[in-house]
Amino acid sequence: MPVALITGASSGLGRALAAALGRRGWALVLDARTPQPLYQFADELAALTVVKAIAGDVSMPDHRRDLAQAVRAAGGLDLLINNASTLGPTPLPSLAELALASFHEILQVNLLAPLGLIQQLLPQLADDAAVVNVSSDAAVASYPGWGGYGAAKAALDHLTATLGQENPAQRWYAVDPGDMRTPMHQAAFPGEDISDRPDPATVVPALLNLLERRPPSGRYRAADFEPTSTTDARGSAGAGADARGSAGAGADADADESYALRKTSR
Ligand SMILES: NC(=O)c1ccc[n+]([C@@H]2O[C@H](COP(=O)([O-])OP(=O)(O)OC[C@H]3O[C@@H](n4cnc5c(N)ncnc54)[C@H](OP(=O)(O)O)[C@@H]3O)[C@@H](O)[C@H]2O)c1
Secondary structure: OOEEEEOOOOOHHHHHHHHHHHHOOOEEEEEEOOHHHHHHHHHHHOOOOOEEEEEOOOOOHHHHHHHHHHHHHHOOEEEEEEOOOOOOOOOOOOHHHOOHHHHHHHHHHHHHHHHHHHHHHHHHEEEEEEEEEEOOHHHOOOOOOOHHHHHHHHHHHHHHHHHHHHOOOOEEEEEEOOOOOOHHHHHHOOOOOOOOOOOHHHOHHHHHHHHHHOOOOEEEEHHHHOOOOHHHHHOOOOOHHHOOOOOOOOOOOOOOOOOOOOOOOO
């Protein structure tokens, strides 16, 4: 049974990915800071697969050690998704007004924590494992107010590229998922109607497609991996039916059970 660790798995993209991988028989190690929604979600997923949920903050070394211990108990790691992230203070301040303590916190969560987790987990990564560091278009484009978050994501992209050079056995991806209708996105646009943004579950098929196709390590946009062809939708790479419903374990169950991220290890 392949094993995936997903950080920030109680909401948004992390939750949608966990639900999709759980349905495909992946064993899951999940985290988020707030215990109740995380453990409730893990209870739902337990009907589908083996789940270990550990509430904690990815910026805390002890918590990262606990996650690594859970991975060890699961027998190793085939997929790491560094998804947990913070915008920092909202409404998003200009760089002139961004307190350095806040920028430090952004860097802790969005940059140092993913690297810390990778350092802990490298010895347990399968030779054909993939690491997805969830990025943003703010890593490559500049927007007023997004300087702290964007700089952290740009640096995360750079770490990802370097890790790809240093560890050629695995695939290392920085992935921009695109805009999604989530609490983080709402926090970035307080008081605005974000109902036109896509549900995070609609991004999952593209990410699964990317993982299935295994392009070279690098930075990618999820939008470039949307399953479009018949092959994508039904063959080795497709997961099109994920693109609907909510992100819950049951509610977004897809019809395309022929899809499986092929794994031979474990
Ligand atoms: N939404 C968008 O439009 C958008 C666009 C581009 C990129 N992204 C990226 O996509 C990823 C997912 O974002 P999302 O919009 O799906 O977020 P979301 O719905 O707000 O969910 C964030 C998840 O991360 C957890 N989390 C936050 N801080 C954490 C910490 N320090 N330690 C552990 N868990 C933590 C949250 O739970 P707790 O609060 O309980 O910890 C929650 O489970 C992020 O990397 C984000 O930068 C999002």
